[in-house]
Amino acid sequence: MVADELFSYLNCGAAVFSFGVVSYLAARIGVAVYSNRSEEIRTQTQLERVVSEEAVHYRDKRPDVKLVPLYSNPRLFCRDSAGVAWKLDDEVFEVSARNRYGVRHELAHIYEGHLDLGNLSERKGIQKVIGNILYHVYYEPVATLHGVGIKR
Numbered sequence: 001m002v003a004d005e006l007f008s009y010l011n012c013g014a015a016v017f018s019f020g021v022v023s024y025l026a027a028r029i030g031v032a033v034y035s036n037r038s039e040e041i042r043t044q045t046q047l048e049r050v051v052s053e054e055a056v057h058y059r060d061k062r063p064d065v066k067l068v069p070l071y072s073n074p075r076l077f078c079r080d081s082a083g084v085a086w087k088l089d090d091e092v093f094e095v096s097a098r099n100r101y102g103v104r105h106e107l108a109h110i111y112e113g114h115l116d117l118g119n120l121s122e123r124k125g126i127q128k129v130i131g132n133i134l135y136h137v138y139y140e141p142v143a144t145l146h147g148v149g150i151k152r
């Protein structure tokens with residue numbers, strides 16, 4: 001009897017885990033498709049225009065933030081990501097992106113305060129560990145939702 005009960009719990013756990021994995025993969029695929037269909041950015045001027053169009057939706061949240069759009073950013077071109085945001089000073093952030101989705105995603109990181117404690121790759125010790133955990137379980141999902149147009 002105990003073995004049957006244990007087997008039943010394991011089956012239930014496996015089903016919940018499988019549902020979680022399938023849901024996560026479906027969401028990732030959906031975001032990838034959305035990102036690829038998003039307006040592509042090919043010039044500095046275009047990046048500046050898209051950043052200014054998208055920042056309108058966030059300015060009330062943090063009016064003192066200053067954005068520095070940078071199309072030819074080595075931090076972006078050495079990564080396989082849609083964009084990158086970098087804290088330069090207290091309220092000054094560099095933004096680079098390959099498409100509109102990337103701009104929205106990075107603006108979410110900036111305006112939601114994900115970079116307020118500094119750039120993740122520059123943090124040390126426990127701050128880096130905490131930052132990495134928050135990045136994967138909270139910051140990145142929130143920014144991804146903003147990227148596809150779902151905001152709080």
Ligand SMILES: [Zn+2]
Nearest residue numbers: 105109140143
């Ligand atoms: Zn991100």
